[in-house]
Structure formats: structure tokens, C-alpha cells
């Protein structure tokens with residue numbers, strides 16, 4: 001696997017792939033890779049000639065400083081997982097590479113991004129859309145892969161690409177869960193043993209044909225603190241806190 005740290009080097013390599021008529025698939029991540037991430041790059045490996053994965057913990061999308069400071073990082077293990085999976089290129093930039101403008105130029109969406117997770121996480125989607133736009137411009141992939149677990153993020157990215165006429169297919173991948181139903185997430189590593197035992201009830205309760213009120217009551221009974229439970233686009237979306245850890249999930253209605 002080739003590891004690349006600068007935008008210029010990646011663009012040069014990308015040019016070579018274009019000249020060789022190779023389809024490039026791209027999977028942006030923030031690392032601490034788990035089977036949810038793996039399902040994305042495995043799909044890309046099947047559908048493309050070359051798969052590029054990026055790992056960049058994007059500080060601008062964290063509205064909470066301590067969430068950023070505590071975000072799990074495990075580059076050595078991630079490199080091992082990527083190599084074993086057969087990923088071709090790892091793009092591993094730092095803040096200066098991605099933000100030569102020091103985040104003075106930004107992408108914003110003024111409607112959907114202000115709902116659900118955007119209601120309480122001020123600036124979150126601005127950070128997400130800006131970094132994804134930058135990464136897509138550097139990597140210039142034919143296809144880019146995003147998880148349904150972050151469904152609002154997926155929709156915003158897909159619509160951003162349409163709105164800005166980007167020539168990329170945004171591919172949606174199903175949520176990968178632990179055997180007990182908990183959606184895999186890098187943040188699950190931050191749960192205490194007891195919180196980890198409680199966490200699967202989030203998905204279990206969210207999946208029940210309850211009213212929103214009843215869903216909220218059941219979650220509160222298990223000790224979750226609710227950010228929101230909302231039905232939209234024929235899906236039920238939820239965000240809850242378990243101790244300090246924020247969990248999100250969504251299910252088809």
C-alpha cells in the first residue's frame with residue numbers, strides 16, 4: 001500500500017491512474033477503523049480498479065473540543081487493516097495540508113444541515129461538507145463511499161455533489177452492526193463496560209413500532225439522554241448520549 005501525506009503527491013498519482021484509465025474508488029474516514037469502515041472499502045475494491053482510503057480526524061467538524069481531544073486514534077492498527085484488505089493507497093494528510101486557507105473558505109448548506117444532528121452540533125456539517133469537498137477535489141474519484149449510519153451526512157454530501165456539479169457517484173452502504181445490534185462506531189471504544197452493555201438498547205428501541213414519545217420514554221428508562229428522535233424521509237433518526245458518548249443511528253420505518 002502506498003501512503004501519501006500531501007495533496008500534490010496524491011494529485012500526481014491520480015493523474016497517472018487517469019492516464020492508465022483506472023477507475024478510482026474513494027473512502028474518506030477518520031480512522032480507528034472497524035468493520036463498518038471495512039464494508040465501505042471492500043465494496044470499493046470490488047467496484048473499482050484502485051481504492052484510496054483517507055484517514056483525517058477533521059477538527060473543524062467537532063463542535064465539542066473534548067470530543068475532538070478524546071477521539072480514538074490508532075494509525076498502526078489502521079495501516080495493518082488497510083494493507084490486509086488490499087487497499088491501494090492511504091491518504092494521510094494533516095491540518096496544514098487540508099486547510100492551507102486555515103478554514104477561511106467553507107461550504108455551507110442552509111436548510112437540511114440545520115435539522116437533526118445540525119440542530120445541536122453547530123458548525124458540524126459545515127466542517128464535514130468542507131472537508132469532503134476538499135478531499136473529493138484532491139482525490140477526484142469516480143465513486144465515493146459513505147455509510148447509512150450517518151444518513152444525514154450521506155444525503156448532504158450527495159446533494160452537495162449534485163449542487164456543485166461534481167462528477168462523482170456517491171454510493172450508500174448499509175450500516176454494519178455488532179451482533180447485539182449496536183451500530184459500529186469508532187466512538188464505541190469510549191464507552192465504559194456498563195455503558196457498552198446498555199448501548200444496544202438504543203437500536204432495539206429505535207427499531208420498535210413505537211410512537212416517538214414512547215421511544216423516548218423507553219430510552220430514558222435505560223439511562224439514555226436524548227438529543228433527538230425524529231421521523232423523516234420514511235426513516236426514524238435518533239441521537240442519544242450515554243454518559244459522555246454521543247451515539248447516532250437510524251432505521252427504515
Ligand code: AMP
Pocket residue numbers: 028029030031035036037039040145146147148149150173174175176177183184185186
Ligand atoms: P467516520 O470514520 O466515522 O468519519 O466514518 C467514515 C465513513 O464510514 C462514513 O461514511 C461513515 O458513515 C461510515 N461508517 C461508520 N460506521 C459505519 C457502520 N457501522 N456501518 C457502515 N458505515 C459506517
